[in-house]
Structures are given as structure tokens and as C-alpha cells.
Amino acid sequence: MAARYQVLLADNSDEAELRRRMASDHMQGAMTLSFRREPDYFLGCGVQGDHSQIIKCVDSRSGCIVALGARHSTRLFVNGIESPLGYLSDLRGDKAVRKRTLLARGYAFLRQLHVADRLPMYFSVILDGNDEAIAALTTARAGLPIYEDRGRILTPAIHLDRRQPELPCKGVTVRRGTDSDMRQVFEFIRREHAKKQLAPCYRHSDLGSPRLLGLQPEHFYVAYRGDEIVGSVATWDQSKFRQTHVEQYSGSLRLAKPFFNIAARISTLHPLPAVGEKIPYIYLSLIATENNRTDIFATLLRTVYREQRNRNYHFLIAGLHEQDPLSEVLSDYRSIDAGGRLFLIYYPEDAGFISNLDTRTYYIEMATV
Numbered sequence: 001m002a003a004r005y006q007v008l009l010a011d012n013s014d015e016a017e018l019r020r021r022m023a024s025d026h027m028q029g030a031m032t033l034s035f036r037r038e039p040d041y042f043l044g045c046g047v048q049g050d051h052s053q054i055i056k057c058v059d060s061r062s063g064c065i066v067a068l069g070a071r072h073s074t075r076l077f078v079n080g081i082e083s084p085l086g087y088l089s090d091l092r093g094d095k096a097v098r099k100r101t102l103l104a105r106g107y108a109f110l111r112q113l114h115v116a117d118r119l120p121m122y123f124s125v126i127l128d129g130n131d132e133a134i135a136a137l138t139t140a141r142a143g144l145p146i147y148e149d150r151g152r153i154l155t156p157a158i159h160l161d162r163r164q165p166e167l168p169c170k171g172v173t174v175r176r177g178t179d180s181d182m183r184q185v186f187e188f189i190r191r192e193h194a195k196k197q198l199a200p201c202y203r204h205s206d207l208g209s210p211r212l213l214g215l216q217p218e219h220f221y222v223a224y225r226g227d228e229i230v231g232s233v234a235t236w237d238q239s240k241f242r243q244t245h246v247e248q249y250s251g252s253l254r255l256a257k258p259f260f261n262i263a264a265r266i267s268t269l270h271p272l273p274a275v276g277e278k279i280p281y282i283y284l285s286l287i288a289t290e291n292n293r294t295d296i297f298a299t300l301l302r303t304v305y306r307e308q309r310n311r312n313y314h315f316l317i318a319g320l321h322e323q324d325p326l327s328e329v330l331s332d333y334r335s336i337d338a339g340g341r342l343f344l345i346y347y348p349e350d351a352g353f354i355s356n357l358d359t360r361t362y363y364i365e366m367a368t369v
Contacts (some may be wrong), residue, residue: 003058003060004059004061005057005058005059005060005066005097005105006057006058006060007055007056007057007102007105007106007108007109007255008055008056008058009053009054009055009056010054010055010056010065010068010110011118012042014054014056014065014217015040015041015042016060017056017065018037018041018054018056018065018068018165019037019038019040019041019306020064020065021065021067021068021094022034022035022036022037022041022090022092023036023245023363024092024094024328025092025093025094026127026247026248026301027127027130028129028250029129029250030168030249030250030251030252030253031246031248031250031253032247032248032249032250033244033245033246033247033279034244034245034247034277035142035242035243036242036243037241037242037243038241038243039241040241041054043210043213043241044238044241044242045070045072045210045286046209046210046211046213047211047212047238047367047368048070048072048074048087048089048368048369049072049073049074049086049087049240049360049368050072050073050074050075050211051317052070052071052073052315053070053071053072053113053274054068054069054070054084054090055069055070055071055109055110055113056068057070057093057097057102057105057106059097060133066093066094066097066102067092067093067094067097067102067106067171068090068091068092068093069088069089069090069091069092069106069110070088070089071086071087071088071110071113071114071122072086072088072089073085073086073087073117073119073142074086074087074200074368075199075200075201075202076198076199077193077194077196077197077199077200078197078198078357079197079356079357079358079360080195080360081194082201082324083117083120084119085119085120085122085123085198086119086123086345086367087120087122087123087124088110088122088123088124088345089124089369091133091309097214098132100137101169103136103144104142104143104144107143107144107145108143109252110145111143111145111347113332114347120346120350120353121344121345121346121354122145122344122345122346123198123341123342123343123344123345123364124142124147124342124343124345125153125341125342125364125366126129126343127338127339127341128339128340128341128343129338130136130340130344135311136339137343138343145256145345145346145347146345146346146347146348146351147343147344147345147359148343148345148346148354149161149284149341149342149345150183150324150342150343150362151321151323151341151362152251152321152322152339152340152341153175153319153321153322153339153341153342153362153364153366154318154319154320154321154322154327154330154338154339155317155318155319155337155338155339155340155366156317156318156330156333156335156336156337156338156339157281157315157316157317157336157338158305158315158316158317158318158330158332158333158334158335159269159314159315159333159335159336160270160305160308160309160311160313160314160315160316161268161269161270161309161314162268162334162335162364163268163309164302164305164306164309166297166302166306167299167302167303168348169223169289169295169296169298169299170213170297171225172223172224172225172230172231172296172299173223173224174177174221174222174223174224174299174303175221175222175223175224176218176220176221177217177219177220177222177232178217178218179217180346181209181217181222181229182217182220183204184229185204185220185222185229186202186203186204186207187204188229188232188288189202189232189286189288190203191245192290192292193288193289194365195360195362196324196355196360196362196363197358197361197362197363198362198363198364198367199363199365200368202286202364210322213238213241214236214237214238214240214241215234215236215285217233217263219235219236219237220232220286221233221234221235221300221303221304222298223289223296223300230289230290230293230296231288231289231290231293231296231299231300232250232286232287232288232289232300232305233284233285233286233288233297233299233300233301234284234285234286235282235283235284235285235304235308235316236282236284236285236367237282237283237284237313238283238367239278239280243278243279244276244278244281245276245278245279246272246273246276246278247275247276248275248276249272249275253346253363255272257272259353263298270314270342273314279314279315280312280313280314280315281313281314281317282308282313282315282316283316283317283318283319283353283366283367284304284316284317284318284319285365285366285367286365287318287320287326287363289326290363292324292325292326294325294326294328294329297326297329298329298332299319299328301330301333304316305333315336317338317366317368318330318365319364319365319366319367319369321342321361321362321363321364322339323361323362324361324362324363340369342364344361
């Protein structure tokens, strides 16, 4: 008798089912959230890696996808050298099947993909509050790869509401990016990103490609000392292909929401979205400063904040490792605390690769997670 649940690679014919699965799984908290991929699941895969394989688990009785996960291959800096690595994302599963053996079966299928296309290491970020996933993945179950915790990635949602004064950096000016300076900007980003572990290896040619979908030169803020680039960040709006929706408010936040929204009408505060609405936010991405200088980053962030505050975004989301000195700048802003644990994922035979990683600070581009 054929097994009820089949683990297979998804293709374009599964697109609508993949989007349904993403919208159906919620992250619980004071705000229950769903992470969606409208209007096409595969559009978002381009920013996550150069090549993506989507693993689906199909209930043969209903024909529905009840679980999924994604394996991406991408280019990241390791010990200062551009290296092909893997990223595991979008692990989703219907509550009705979570206690079955489907997790082990899914990872056995992942192992087959790994053997056919070996990568020395993968990484993943498991968001705060997802204790069930951490427990399931890090208890050394038979057949699962090793999940090694490498600290917390801070992803505060900075409120874009209150007025903030300018924050100059002596000798530094900030200008918006243009077509003519993009090649130099990317050369600078690559040079500084090579100083961090797992930073993406972006090239100028990635602009206009699926890897930087929706990002344009004018979205960059570039810090100059004279004619020399000393810092750069980009604001990346991904709402046309990846969204976060509010599914429910719980506890005190549900009770406070009506009063908060009344206050928002007569102040600079932004109202809380209605249930079912998407949260209007923008990523602070491709963060790089000369020798990781915090004063340059502080000026860049303040410039972005002041320019984006009067637009339609309610939040600015930046991602920095807790050990990165740049993360200290994030605490200067009122924000909703958020983050996740960074895991390096590997099979026992690749332990030597992990042991050779040096002590560079990790940088994960959260707009790709």
C-alpha cells in the first residue's frame, strides 16, 4: 500500500499550493503573524539563493501540500573568500502532521539532495518564539544534520514615527545612489562584507536580477569622505513579492489596540494594522561601513530614518548579529524587539569545515531570510 504522505520536489505546478501553505502557518505571539509570498511563491526564491529546491510533502488523499521546506545554494563570504554555501528556509507544516515522522522523512530527502549536490555547510535563522522548531531540529534526531547555535541576530522593527534631528559624522556626507556610482558602491560593499562571516557576495551585475529583486540605485544611501566611499546601506521594499500579515492580536495588545489607534490619529504614531492587513515595513539592507565604523553607520541610519519617516512605511527592519558593534546603534531608536537564532547546519563529515571558520563577526542579510 502506498504511503499517504509523499515527499517530493515541488515545481511550478505547485505554486498556488505553496502560497496557501505559507499563508496558513502562523507565528504565535502578542501579534500572530503569517509570512506570505504573494503573488508568486517562486518570485521570493530569487533573493534567497542562486538556485532553489523546494521540498513538498503532499497528502495523497486531499492532494494538498501539508509541509514544505526549501534548500537554496548561494554565494557567501567565508574567512574572506567567496564560497558556495546553502541556506535552509520556509520550514512549514500543518499542525495535524507535525507529530508524525514527516520531519525525519523530509530531512532524509534533503540528505539525498545534499549528496547529489554537496555544499560544505548550510545556515538558517529561526525566529524568536519558534521554540517548537528549535526543539525539533536541535535534539540530534537520527538522520538530521547538526544544528550549531552561533548567537542571536537582532532584527528590531524600528518605529518610523517620531522626529529625529540630523546626526552628522565629521568629514562625511551622505548622498542617494545613482547609476553612475553603483559599480564603486558594490566594490566597496564586497570589500567590507569580506571582513564578516556569511555576508552575501553581491556584485554590481546583481542589480536588476532576481537576487536583488526590486532594488534600484536610488534606494542606496552612500556615505562619502570627499570622493571616497566610506559607507553604504540600502532600503529594500519587498512587499510586491514577500509580505507579513497580522492574523490576530492577543492579550493586552488586543485590548489596547483601539485606544492606541485613537492616539495615533492625533500624533505622529502609526496605527496598528487591522487583522488580515499586511504590515508596511522596509528592510535596511547591504549594510557596510569602512572598518565597521559605528559613527558612519549611525549617520546613515539617521539619514534613512529622517527620509523614510514621512513615507508610507511604519517600520524599518535592520538585521545585525548581537556581537556586531554596529548593533549598538540600533538601540538608539524606539522599536519592537525581535530577532532569531543563527544556526550553522552541517553533516558530521563536514565538521572540519566548521572548525576552520575564523572569529569574524557574522552578518546575515535579513532581507533574504
